[in-house]
Amino acid sequence: MRLEVSNGSSPTVFVLLGFSARPSLEPVLFVVVLGCYVVSVLGNATIILVARVDVRLHTPMYFFLANLSFLDISFTTSIVPQLLVNLWGPQKTISYAGCVVQFYVSHWLGATECVLLAVMSYDRYAAICKPLHYTVIMHTRLCLGLAFTSWFGGLTTSMVGSTLTMLLPLCGHNRIDHFFCEMPLIMQLACVDTRVNELEMYVASFVFVVLPLGLILVSYGHIAQAVLKIGSAEGRRKAFGTCSSHVAVVSLFYGSILFMYLQPAKSSSHEQGKFIALFYTVATPMLNPLIYTLRNKDVKQALRHCVGALL
Template identity: 55%
Template sequence: MEMTNVSKGGDFILILFVVVLISYILTLVGNTAIILVSCLDPKLHTPKYYFLTNLSLIDLCFTTSIVPQLLWNLRGPMKTITPIGCAIQLYVSLALGSTECILLAVMAFDHCAAICRPLHYATVMHPRLCQTLVEVAWLSGLGNTFIQSTITLNLPLCGHRKLYHFMCEVPAMINLACVNIHANEIELLMASLVLLLPPLELILISYALIAQAVMKIRSAQAWQKALRTCRSHILVVILFYGIITAVYFQPNSFYVHRQGKFITLLYTVVTPTLNPLIHTLRNKDMKGVLKRLSRNKEILSYIS
């Protein structure tokens, strides 16, 4: 029985390794393609694709900060990470996740300006404002990770160093402390509320204004145009906030010991893989550019 259990466990780990590896490759290819296409095609030098490029960069870096270590641990019996590696992973992943939270709100504001003020869109979303909004998103992420990660890493640890998790993140790491972590759980909840709720409120307000503007027009074509503009962003927001809520807005011990590993796989592997697919498969402009580049490649290969 013990050998059978070990065999089954080995088969599951092998399948998981292959799934994670394929998802990681798709994430690298998909997000890199979005960044390159958005930068190389002049038609996509717009605020929308400027923000999308930053979102793809975040997903690319976020996944790379976690998945290679996960794959390394899956391939062998020793599942370890150095203290320095754990600290780097904590700082980087939290910074990128926090930045994405703000950036999604910025993208909602961009959609609101495009639909509610189409004639003044170029004036409202001028390059300097777009750059400032992206800088605010990145600085907010850096500030959040500096505070939360530093507090977490300064907690006194007990004798063991066994982390019941796939990665080094705040909800899992504070459980290693040998002191009462109730105050840290409250601090984590308050920081999460401050970081997540204002951007979510901005997103909801933006879409409320969009719905109000479209309803005034009372045109099926206007509804279709608004849906085409917003549907990719809405899907990404639902994925992001649905998973983040499961991570940071439930009892910490319940998250770590029961659902933590599964949720971690979702937002470190699945979501970054789905994001480029959502933005390319559901985006007419992006599909058009990819088709043009594909035709140009075929023509060049034929000539050569």
């Protein structure tokens, strides 16, 4: 499907090819994606609820975790409902406005998550490496400031990059070989030189992906040194336990992104990339609350307390 429009104009709808090359797979994907989405929303909403209700979780760690849970709900909701519509029936289109909103919001929340994960690693660094000064370092004003910086920083880079992309003339090109509107794919449809957009994207990727990952690695380097200095095995196990959930979440998030973007530019790799993108847009937001629930004693106790109060 290609719209017949004059040069320089933008299409009124986009065609999201998604998984249409494998129509027999679409009903299975619909059920899997719907199930993951429901679990993701319920799981992350539960984390937000217990972090709000249980006073024992009114700490910086769970404040940032609640932010991450709200972010995951928002991110997956910006993509999954449209994906389910496209998987359910033969219509694979999304309106121009819907596509614009999708890549603005997904870009914003993706960048925010990178920064927020770095902030959470700093919180763990302060808790383990500076335990006597932790409450002084991670005071309420700093926590609010770090959370605001994460959200506002992600919004800023999305406004700049997405606006530059939106201004590109597409000359009627409207076929996107993916299941959601992603900024680099929109750039590929442009009928003009996109070097300025690509430069902005590379700079933003360095600032919002590479730098936060570097900060996470530095933080955990210091944490590892501090843990190794702990004399007792029980002390080391307890210290590691406070970080293991965050390490697992960071590994899932960055592992899927790096694996996807480091693939060679081949058609088979592009198809694999769709499934990897499906993993970090659908499965990762579902797994995050499960990781924090199953591996965190405080959250499990808070859940039992909330369930007991309801019963």
